[in-house]
Amino acid sequence: MSKQPSSARRSAVYLLDQVLGEGRLMAELLAQGALDRLEPADRARAQRLALDVLRGLERADRVLDKHVRKNPPLHVRNILRLATVELCSGGDAHGVVNDAVALTAGHKKGQHMKGMVNAVLRKIAADGPVEWAKLRVPRLPKWLRDPLVMAWGGEAVMAMEAAQFAGAPVDITVKDDAAGWAERLGGVLLPTGSVRLAQAGQVSALPGFSDGAWWVQDAAAALPARLLDARPGEAVLDMCAAPGGKTLQMAAAGADVTALDISDARLERVRENLARTGLKARVVAGDALEHQGRYDAILLDAPCSATGTIRRHPDLPHAKDGAEFGGLFELQSAMLDHALTLLKPGGRLVFCTCSLLPDEGECQIEDALGRHPGLVVERAALDRPGVDPAWITDEGGLRLRPDFWPDLGGMDGFYMAVLRTA
Template identity: 70%
Template sequence: MSQSGVQARRSAVYLLDQVLGEGRLLSELIGGGALDKLQPEDRARAQRLASETLRGLERADRMLQKHLAKYPPLTVRNVLRLATVELCSGGAAHGVVNAAVEIVGRNKRTASMKGLVNAVLRKVAAAGPEAWDILRVPRLPKWLRGPLVEAYGAEAVAAMEAAHFAGAPLDLTAKGDRGALHRSLGGTLLPTGSVRLESAGQVSTLPGFKKGSWWVQDAAAALPVQILAPQPGERVLDLCAAPGGKTMQIAARGAEVTAVDDSETRMARLKQNLKRTGLGAECVVGDVMEQGGQWDAILLDAPCSATGTIRRHPDLPHAKDGGEFAALIEMQAVMLDHALSLLKPGGRLVFCTCSLLPDEGECQVEDALARHKELRANREALNIPGVDPAWITEEGGLRLRPDYWADRGGMDGFYIACLEKA
């Protein structure tokens, strides 16, 4: 087993320890430099292994419990989980098992468990993918599954879980001609205009990346700006803007966009994206609630539970427990009211969240319409190519779910509403 393979796996185990033991998010860990010492190919491998293990965690635990009288310490358990997912995904038993034993053996606190790890994984390898494939699709934790079943029904939630387990392809938004991007990279041109790649490899090596011809953005996340429909010369305020996919969409349409985010780190990334794509925006590091002025159009991508992004971020259900949701929901309402105060008469505001919870979408807009009698939900704005009319909700918003477009690879869960001020 090469040193490279062991190092990537060790780093993946560290990520799992932090997510499952400390409740930290992969994005936080990777953004904080957890993988910076690895070579690019090992960074990608460690992140992929950790994500795949988190997606298959329930199945891995079910496979392992047959061979464990009691659970070992978390790090050893995570080594076993990672190796089980690799073995049951077709990994070569010799290399996977030897790497797992080596990782455990290097740590003085776990070295005594090398024999256990070797014996258990040999049994898992013997059972193979056949035993893995008959296990049920991993379910969401009860704290999240319960509210979603109440909102959508058990059958719909099971379909969402299948989408989460399948993971997500790579969606791109073109700076200019989406047809030209499709012809250049292949893949699928989705009905809403995104280009979808099933196996992209290293993103930065794809044609057009260095020239800034496109950026990565889930197909669902690309819809709020299409619904806002910014026009050349309009003054548009993009609130909670980083990392900037929507800012770039607005700028590419010729509007004068001001992007606001309270994080210097995230804003630095937004500026890098603008520089790469050659697009312009005024960038403000600051609190949404401190912004003023009057604007033709506003996009508020409000902070939320991010429960709609689990197919791309399988760490979310394991790192969170729902305890912060009440504070988020209250914050969203306050932000929405403030954003509406900045909107010119006759202006339009798109409110969106990457959440599956109605309290962070449908209910927020219902309440806002009740508080602000001068508002109306513009249903016509939702009639864009690729949007199924069945996705439009009673109060006049758009509900997107991971199980939609299941035959195409799904989409993120999103809620989007266009509010107009009389």
């Protein structure tokens, strides 16, 4: 009887089939339980393998195309892609090839291709690592690359692609004593106050996690709440709160926080994090455009293209094609306009998006200033530890990109601006 392929590799191929064949996002698949049957170690490995393939997809295909004469069905090609990335990254040839052949044999449309898979991968095991190393850093799909080059230039986009290919370390936000936790966890204290863990392993097993001393949050994603600077007793609205990192930051500052999100299912993660950290916030499921109330400060992390998160979500450029962008731009404007009606006189609002597209950042603020006389951008609020003045844009916002902090491991792409009403 042939040995069964590893459940991690089988699941990784399933994830690739869904992303590349059905246009589904990894986060959506995981939220719906795609890996729930796996043990924690296999679950983490399956996810890592799929992400590695998506980051190196262009290289994998170029290596494969030298050895495959006729393009196989997507499922078989994804088996080959996974094996190629593993082999070219130093994986054990015997285990990788055997599992790939077994996965092919177990698929009714690929059974007759197991001999081809075995022959191709044995050639790649011998020659692939050298070929792989000669290839360029994989480029983003044209639908995304072209507007980014138009916005930031070819050199900057190549640096972003290098950041995506390298992947992302784990950043955490600490309730207090960030320097102490950086030392305890073997991490690095970043200039903006987040702690970066290069080799995090299983996050939930690290000291301080179960005690609620910290939570996972990219350093760039932690900046909007720092700029809002919520104060004890202030009524603060986190307008699109899930998964809750910003809610936790503002609650830790002592603010009276309302965490609002349209998805009650996504808010469950917020509730879990509040319980784990011992922090308090009012959690409300509802449409942001219909929400009513009066607040001293509002944080609007608006729904967006999420193109700034490609270094940790390499599935996004392959699962999307930009067709929904126009609707997102309109939604962001509507949310910003409504949020301003909820502010008390003299109140402040941070608008932010995890996007690299100016239409979802700089242009939104320029347009809002034109629509709302008396609305001002508070440049002084950007004077925070670790904020490079070169990141400040003409209209007074903050533009972050994956290629920033190259010596520290990069950051997510974000845009944010602090607005104040008259």
